[in-house]
Amino acid sequence: MIAKRLFDLFFTIPGLLLLLPVFAIVSAWIKIDSSGPIFFRQERIGKHGKSFRIFKFRTMCVDAETKGRQITVGADPRITRSGAFLRKYKLDELPQLLNVLSGEMSLVGPRPEVPHYVAMYPDEVRAQILSVPPGITDYASIEYKDENAVLGCADDPDKAYIDEVMPVKLGYYLRYVENRSLWLDFRLILSTFSAILR
Numbered sequence: 001m002i003a004k005r006l007f008d009l010f011f012t013i014p015g016l017l018l019l020l021p022v023f024a025i026v027s028a029w030i031k032i033d034s035s036g037p038i039f040f041r042q043e044r045i046g047k048h049g050k051s052f053r054i055f056k057f058r059t060m061c062v063d064a065e066t067k068g069r070q071i072t073v074g075a076d077p078r079i080t081r082s083g084a085f086l087r088k089y090k091l092d093e094l095p096q097l098l099n100v101l102s103g104e105m106s107l108v109g110p111r112p113e114v115p116h117y118v119a120m121y122p123d124e125v126r127a128q129i130l131s132v133p134p135g136i137t138d139y140a141s142i143e144y145k146d147e148n149a150v151l152g153c154a155d156d157p158d159k160a161y162i163d164e165v166m167p168v169k170l171g172y173y174l175r176y177v178e179n180r181s182l183w184l185d186f187r188l189i190l191s192t193f194s195a196i197l198r
Helices: 002-033 081-088 096-102 123-129 139-143 147-153 157-179 182-197
Strands: 039-045 051-057 106-108 135-137
Touching: 002 051, 002 081, 002 096, 002 106, 002 182, 051 096, 096 135, 106 182, 123 157, 135 139, 135 182, 139 157, 139 182, 147 157, 157 182
Parallel strands: 106 135
Antiparallel strands: 039 051
């Protein structure tokens, strides 16, 4: 566990310093594009079921969660112009490096979910998935690219997420937990960069 924490800090601290100009440019763009805060904060469930507030660049209008569901479906009208670009290239996820720095997240691990959906995890896998820190990237982030297509075609996106998307993601999360290692983390980080560039 100590080795994984040192691994995270080894990449996170230099990464944050190098990305300061990107943070400044994106922050200015968000403020110019729409009114509201630069960051989006949302409660997520972390290791051992402990809740925390995740950092993301805001990609939607203010109070988006009061104007729609907690999942994003296709060309969601709540998404801002800057938000569409940030989401496409995963730049909205960069502030989660602050969560990694504080120890609430890791660079690699199962993606942290909102309490509503974690409560629906099958009992036999919930404890296993929540036994490790949640991550910015993982197998699901890299390999599962059909989520928006499934939700965009569904009559009931929430039901489609629970019945079709969530089981696939849980399978990826378990695959990571059962095979986790620093070498695997390094490979998944490289695969994430490769996927974004493609």
